[in-house]
Amino acid sequence: MPPVASNHPSAPRPPAIERGDGIGRIVMKVASVDSTNRRLVELGRAGAAHGTILVARDQTAGRGKGERGWFSTPDGSLCMSVLVKTRRTLIEAAQLTLLAAVAVREAVFAETGVDAGIKWPNDLLVDGRKICGILAEASCDDCGDLDFVVVGIGLNLSVPDDGFPDILRERAVSLSTLSGRPVDRDAFVATFGSVFDRWVTLWERHGLSAFAGTWTAHALQLGSVVRLTDGDEDVCATLIGLAADGALRIRDAAGAVRDVHSGEIGAAPAADRIASQLPKTHMGAFS
Incomplete structure (x- = not known):
């Protein structure tokens, strides 16, 4: 989980929907953004609250592990980032990537019935094909202490098989293809926010032991x-x-x-x- 430099200027806040408490209480939506992670880091430094979710229909400069590019389409992808403020240390905060995978897997199953496996460190797969990737980035204050973490989630909602680039076609798949029906973007975001909030609360209280068993139960390739x-x-x-x-x-x-x-x-x-x-x-x- 790479730390992010702290010299970005503040950014205008996009329109927000506020409801409930915790993660998902504030949901901001934009049509397009360079990177939901990058934008939410800026908003976090400008005072965005814990649990804020930023959703974009498309990303123009999305990135994944190692600064690799990220493929998305405006109608078929969910580009989402979540701001998490935690009392845990910077080292422990790296566990949020694993925790987010547990939460996304649960939300996917709840919304679609698709049972995904977790591939360490940051992917969800079904039958060897990728449906989701996760990228967590830490933001530190001027003293080098953890300020907040932004967890980025890229999910293939409804990209048809022939809508992926040739290089991805055999290795990526959408939830709508797997489930045989459309996936409602807003409903998924709401379900994920509720699920992730519950898991983060448990993690704050108990640390890794709160979710290690669940992660292990759904992890791919253990013993291989x-x-x-x-x-x-x-x-x-x-x-x-x-x-x-x-x-x-x-x-x-x-x-x-x-x-x-x-x-x-x-x-x-x-x-x-x-x-x-x-x-x-x-x-x-x-x-």
Whole structure:
């Protein structure tokens, strides 16, 4: 979860809908924006409240993990960011990516009946095809202490299979395709806000233990051998689960157990192929 510099000018506030309490109490909507994360960081520094959600029909410069580009369409994608203020530390706040995945998965199931799996660290997949990606960014004050976190969520709502670029067509899919019916954008945002608010409240009280069991129950590839890119290192390892701080615990080919805080998971190499020849799996909404 990369920290964001604190020198952006304040931005005008888009129209907002206010209801209830907690996450989703304030929902701001814009037709198009360069990046919902970037815009909500600016609004947060201008005083936007905890739980504010910014929704855009489209993004012109959306980004994912490692500053990769992000594909969206005005009618088929949900581009959404949530501002979270927490008493947890900057290190603990990195767990919000995992927590958001749990909440999005629950909201997806509630709204569509689609049962997605969680791919560490920031994706939701169904049958190997990506429906959602998550990108959390921390904003710190002038003293370097955590001010707030913005959690960006990119979800494929109703992009038809032939609406994806060729490179994504076999690796991404929409909820409407999976469920066989349209997905109401506003209803999904409302459901997600309620679900995420409940999980964040539990996390504030109990830390990682509040959601680790649920995350593990829906995590993909646990117990499997995968290729893991950790910085400049490629290793084949067995995924064990979450460590106490939210890192991914792995067992490498030599049997050593260690924790990984960032990286990417790809398919394990076949016996006659070397890991460096395999493409990384980073296709879909956010990557």
